Amino acid sequence: MSPTKNDPAIEKFDIQFSFREKLNSVAEGFRHNYCYQCGACVADCPANNYDEHFNPRLIMLKAILGFEEELLGADSEIWNCTNCYTCSERCPQDVRPIDVIIALKNLSVLQGNAPPIVGNIYNSVLQTGTTTKSSSLVDRRRKELGLSPLGSYPIDEIQKILKVD
Amino acid sequence: MKYIPFFGCMMTTKYPQFEAAVRKSVSHVGMELVDVEGFTCCPDPIYFQARDKIEWYTIAARNISLAEDLGHDIITTCSGCTATLSEVNLVLKEDESLRKEVNDRLKEIGREFKGSINVRHAITVLRDDIGVDKVAQSVKYPLNDLKVAVHYGCHLLKPSRVMRVDDPDRPQILDALIKATGAVPVHHDLTLLCCGKACMDDSIPDRMVMDILDTIQEKGVECMGLICPTCFDSFDVKQLILERKYNKSYSIPIIYYFQLLGLAQGYKPQEVGLHLHKIKPDPILKGLELVA
Structure with a gap:
């Protein structure tokens, strides 16, 4: 599922570059900056294979663009990560999407939104x-x-x- | 050779039969276990790490430092403990500034992470230090071609940068060790699928686990063999839940690797705690003439 102009999630947000600084401040969060959106993390992601709403490439994109509320809110898809580390195996950029997702979870905890x-x-x-x-x-x-x-x-x-x- | 076992939370309380199976079976292949007082939760690689990564590093580093005092490697027997202790041990060895941050906290209790030992899953030690041949030599009652669906789980193999155990896409280690017991490891399309336990939305792991159980049922295996108590949770207790919730019929016994090894070495099923499983393995035990 690639973001298109018709995707309401994309349309309603202003880009917040300041979120990158916040994510950079937690352990391993800086790795999201390495992502060039190739999508190698998606095909073998078991959570994605069982629920298309969970998409590690889109989570990285939302981090880059600063979709803070969507990523850190109480219903965020980040909590459906299986923690299997397959994305880390596939990523050619050493983003280690799982580690970025854990950094996002750390931020979500600070906002009181963790399960x-x-x-x-x-x-x-x-x-x-x-x-x-x-x-x-x-x-x-x-x-x-x-x-x-x-x-x-x-x-x-x-x-x-x-x-x- | 001496090793420091780290059994963690689940294996000491919820599934002590796994701890018993490890202690009993490894004594026959020349592994000496040196117990250390004062270990806590590893801590949990999913939720504790999600709460605060620096604190996750710190608690794990405290555990590792206790083993460093004795100078032997830690062996883990739960994939969760393996994930936490292996990653923290490697990251703190590599990252000097993080090591300083963690050690500043450990100073409060007079401890220090030095980076002087390794953390390895017990089956890695069986393959690399003991040797598959020696494991096979400890077998007195080979498990007569018992067909075992192999389930690797995620955290023995990945991230491979940290684990360095086997090819995460074509692993052989558990296959070789199952063969050493006289059983036959069976692969299938979903051998490497995650059990999904960490997902918040139940429907994801429900469907993952049912797909795996459906697949191995079609393969005609007699049981599943695995090395992780969290995966065991997903396939044993949960098998009953799924049978009720989705009107399924499986009855596939789930067996921890060291229980298989213990049986093959001559321990009675009760001695390795097979009677404590929700899915009773009686049919295969009868086949192996291990039950009266």
């Missing part, structure tokens, strides 16, 4: 050191399988190196 699971996983690591919960059932299964009990997690160290609000 709840992002905050949930983060808080779980911050508060417990892990993303999964232990339980008496887990303890019993581990014992049955001949595994030693789980130790404690150094939560104090985690909280010291993360920005605690």
Whole structure:
């Protein structure tokens, strides 16, 4: 799906070059500048193959043109990336579209628009050191399988190196 | 040879049978596991990385630094942990200014990332340090031509710039190790398709997983073999959900590679936790005369 004059998404936005600076400021975000829109990232993108609305080339184009609201808003397509890294394999320009998409996600988080699971996983690591919960059932299964009990997690160290609000 | 295992969150709590299978099976091929206290979540390569990449680097660097104290390589057994720890280890070795930024944070707790060890998925160690031949020699009860659909998942192989394990478009590593157990690795059109677990819109992974299950069902395989607990989630528990939601009938057992290896080395199905799977592998165990 290439953007055309008839694409309403293209028509309604003014180009915001300042968005490039913002994207450049987060880790790996600068890579979007290398994109020359060849589309090599699209054909083998599984998310694109299963949902044409997810298109890594168009996400790069929207980043270049500064479609900030569309990319960072609550319903942004960036959250349908499979994180499979195939786009990184195909890209001849070292854009690593997946890494740009992760940079966009970091910006979306700053605007409070990320899906709840992002905050949930983060808080779980911050508060417990892990993303999964232990339980008496887990303890019993581990014992049955001949595994030693789980130790404690150094939560104090985690909280010291993360920005605690 | 000594290695530091990093089992992560899912394999220690949700799927401890995989941890048990790794610990049991690798002891037969000369791998000595040296456990380290104090590891946390790797952290999660999808959502934690999406929250704040610098903090993702920092937590991972703390984990790696614990292993650096002992001087042995980390082996990972979950593709998510592999993705996080391999990438962070490589990027911090290469990027001096990022390493300084991360180490300034680690200084708060008296730790430092030095860049002195490697992070490798356990099957990479089997191929490169142990050798497929030696793995085959540890097999006492070959899995008599059991037809196993190979599922590589994404993060063992990609990004290849970081992973450096195999050709991401024509991988051989898991095939060779499945063959070593006496089973037959079966490829199909969707062997390399992602399980889609990271997508927010459920309909995408639903259709991906059903396409893969439909394809391997047509191939007449007896089970699927894989190396990632997240992929396992997508094919085992989710298989039941998909059967109900879309009126499908699959019953394809999903088996973690080290469970296959453990069985072939003579462990009972219960000892590698096959009874804990949602899709019971009883038909293939009967075929292998492993069930009474």
